[in-house]
Amino acid sequence: MANIDDHPTVRWWREQLVASPRAKLNADSLRSLCLEAGADDVGFVELNRPAIADQRADILAAFAPTQALISIVCRMNRENVRTPARSVANVEFHANYEEVNTVARTIVKRLDEIGVRALYPSAGFPMEMDRFPGKVWVVSHKPVAVAAGLGHMGLHRNVIHPKFGNFISLGTILIDTEVTDYHQPIDYNPCIDCKLCVAACPVGAIASDGHFNFSACYTHNYRELMSGFTDWAETIADSKNAHAYRQKVNGSESASMWQSLSFKANYKAAYCVAACPAGEDVIAPFLSDRPGFVRDIIKPLQEKAEPIYVVPGSDAEAYVARRFPHKTIRRVSSGIRPSSIPGFLFGLPLLFQRDQSKDLSAVYHFTFFGAEAHQATVTIHDRAVKVEQGHVGTSDLAIVAESETWLGFLAKERNLIWALLRRKIRLKGSPRLLQAFGKCFPA
Numbered sequence: 001m002a003n004i005d006d007h008p009t010v011r012w013w014r015e016q017l018v019a020s021p022r023a024k025l026n027a028d029s030l031r032s033l034c035l036e037a038g039a040d041d042v043g044f045v046e047l048n049r050p051a052i053a054d055q056r057a058d059i060l061a062a063f064a065p066t067q068a069l070i071s072i073v074c075r076m077n078r079e080n081v082r083t084p085a086r087s088v089a090n091v092e093f094h095a096n097y098e099e100v101n102t103v104a105r106t107i108v109k110r111l112d113e114i115g116v117r118a119l120y121p122s123a124g125f126p127m128e129m130d131r132f133p134g135k136v137w138v139v140s141h142k143p144v145a146v147a148a149g150l151g152h153m154g155l156h157r158n159v160i161h162p163k164f165g166n167f168i169s170l171g172t173i174l175i176d177t178e179v180t181d182y183h184q185p186i187d188y189n190p191c192i193d194c195k196l197c198v199a200a201c202p203v204g205a206i207a208s209d210g211h212f213n214f215s216a217c218y219t220h221n222y223r224e225l226m227s228g229f230t231d232w233a234e235t236i237a238d239s240k241n242a243h244a245y246r247q248k249v250n251g252s253e254s255a256s257m258w259q260s261l262s263f264k265a266n267y268k269a270a271y272c273v274a275a276c277p278a279g280e281d282v283i284a285p286f287l288s289d290r291p292g293f294v295r296d297i298i299k300p301l302q303e304k305a306e307p308i309y310v311v312p313g314s315d316a317e318a319y320v321a322r323r324f325p326h327k328t329i330r331r332v333s334s335g336i337r338p339s340s341i342p343g344f345l346f347g348l349p350l351l352f353q354r355d356q357s358k359d360l361s362a363v364y365h366f367t368f369f370g371a372e373a374h375q376a377t378v379t380i381h382d383r384a385v386k387v388e389q390g391h392v393g394t395s396d397l398a399i400v401a402e403s404e405t406w407l408g409f410l411a412k413e414r415n416l417i418w419a420l421l422r423r424k425i426r427l428k429g430s431p432r433l434l435q436a437f438g439k440c441f442p443a
Helices: 008-019 027-036 050-062 078-082 086-113 141-147 196-200 214-221 226-238 242-248 251-262 271-275 284-288 290-303 315-323 341-351 403-410 416-421 431-440
Strands: 041-046 068-075 168-175 307-310 328-331 362-369 374-381 384-389 397-402 425-428
Touching (some): 027 068, 041 141, 068 141, 078 086, 086 168, 196 271, 284 290, 341 374, 397 403
Parallel strands (some): 362 397
Antiparallel strands (some): 068 168, 374 384
């Protein structure tokens, strides 16, 4: 590696410090530094950009001096991701995350040499598990990358880079110094709306109309991470003996969990990434031979015989049974059990199953008392859910609950009848509406 003193950014910055202690980093020199450190593309965003306003509090909580953000891209090897062999794909995912972190660390070290303070949150895991099951990530890399002009979100909720497609990993660096020029979002979306991600997804998480079923994706793809691991550990605890355990978890699933523990957690699908043909470097085979692209890339993923993890009663369970009858349905818990009332409300839009709500139109007023006093309104209408703070409008069902009892009820540690008899939970309206509510959020 070249001497840091010889780098043009270092020389320029030291000259500026003499003239002004509040000098901004030169954007061209900073970009050069990032690319030399190994990034495949880079963009800069000011902290006060309206597009990332909802990220500001989290950014400042992680690094209070933040003035600007550096967004970096490292591209992946496409064929490793496209193969149905998940061990190959997972090695690529993890290696690419490590590359992003290494590049970010190199950039931060070089900036430190010239007196610029900087911090880089992880590109992947580990994350802040003390916040689980809430927002465990430090910075949301995707909206920062979009604001920095490194692509747009596709139908599959992945950032599509105009050149590399969605075969990328993202990283973000927080710096305490402004930059002379900032990037703006690109003026088009590379997503070509081909719907191949819809066709490849084994759990129907991506709908052709733009709807995304977070719970379906999370339960299957992240089966060996976070909530899936929690559910697996509780399965062990609930099993009386080895035979009882094997009735719930077969040998290959136990071995796969061992591999995740001894290597790194394995993603079960990510077929949406594999299927996407967008991006200048990616799209040629799709344009020249679309049937061949589907035959060679999509069909092997669709036809693979594999276990698909779903929550009982979820939209995903019905989808797999209808669309992929040759795949084995494995009914599991989502493993998501909120530990607070804000966590419960935060999770509702993520766990919502719209097909289960098709005949429901109701307004729910929640009033929590005890350890966590809180009021909220949940409206389910036209196969959509809306969560608002406070009581809004007229309720069809009013639920008054002691917060600890309600959380225990959600965790199946409290009995609803017991809670109603002891008035720990009180209902005003038809109890059937509570049953319909639960059907929309199977756990």
